[in-house]
Amino acid sequence: DAGVTQSPTHLIKTRGQHVTLRCSPISGHKSVSWYxxxxxxxxxxxxxxxxxxxxxxxxxxxxxxARQFPNYSSELNVNALLLGDSALYLCASSLANTGFLWEQxxxxxxxxxxx
Amino acid sequence: xxxxxxxxxxxxxxxxxxFTTYCNSSTTLSNIQWYKQRPGGHPVFLIQxxxxxxxxxxxxxxxxxxxxxxxxSLHITATQTxxxxxxxxxxxxxxxxxxxxxxxxxxxxxxxxx
Numbered sequence: 001d002a003g004v005t006q007s008p009t010h011l012i013k014t015r016g017q018h019v020t021l022r023c024s025p026i027s028g029h030k031s032v033s034w035y036x037x038x039x040x041x042x043x044x045x046x047x048x049x050x051x052x053x054x055x056x057x058x059x060x061x062x063x064x065x066a067r068q069f070p071n072y073s074s075e076l077n078v079n080a081l082l083l084g085d086s087a088l089y090l091c092a093s094s095l096a097n098t099g100f101l102w103e104q105x106x107x108x109x110x111x112x113x114x115x
Numbered sequence: 116x117x118x119x120x121x122x123x124x125x126x127x128x129x130x131x132x133x134f135t136t137y138c139n140s141s142t143t144l145s146n147i148q149w150y151k152q153r154p155g156g157h158p159v160f161l162i163q164x165x166x167x168x169x170x171x172x173x174x175x176x177x178x179x180x181x182x183x184x185x186x187x188s189l190h191i192t193a194t195q196t197x198x199x200x201x202x203x204x205x206x207x208x209x210x211x212x213x214x215x216x217x218x219x220x221x222x223x224x225x226x227x228x229x
Contacts, residue, residue: 033217042121042203042219043158056216059116090157103148104217106157 004107012113021076021110025093032074035090086114117142121220134191136223138204145207147187153200194227
């Protein structure tokens with residue numbers, strides 16, 4: 001079975017540009033979450049989507065936005081890139097929505113470098 | 116907001132020695148998850164603890180959830196070189212407005228010398 005896939009693998013952008021990162025969840029998973037992982041730190045929660053609706057948002061500026069499509073894939077958009085946005089962006093999918101019994105399956109991530 | 120602290124930041128052991136990492140939350144958690152991330156890889160789910168005082172074992176790994184559901188630990192017996200990586204705890208908030216949010220600790224980097 002295919003795991004969580006993300007594209008692109010690596011990306012180099014210039015300050016002020018916009019970027020779109022893509023994620024396909026494991027088949028049957030309806031929930032997708034996005035995390036930012038800066039080198040040497042734990043992943044930081046950005047968004048969670050379930051059934052195309054935003055169900056959770058972390059402490060990130062409005063430059064960050066996301067959406068989920070009918071096939072449960074998801075996009076993370078970042079506008080007006082800053083140097084500090086350089087990080088590994090991780091997508092995770094999970095099976096359950098209700099309660100808290102959801103283990104998350106992470107994709108390989110997109111390494112974003114902003115110059 | 117919720118904070119999850121993890122200690123130690125680094126741990127160097129000789130192969131065969133034991134290893135423990137500790138996780139403390141500033142708020143009561145509904146559940147806690149543990150992940151392992153190999154160098155250059157992505158976090159891989161290890162286990163989830165839900166009940167107060169819960170203890171779970173996976174071969175050489177023992178996971179505990181505190182009675183107050185604010186702390187947790189991971190203990191590895193007789194480490195092997197394959198245990199190398201960063202171990203993260205991640206807590207889910209007990210109710211409130213943090214629905215769907217996992218707060219990760221900063222991780223403990225484990226190196227094992229053969």
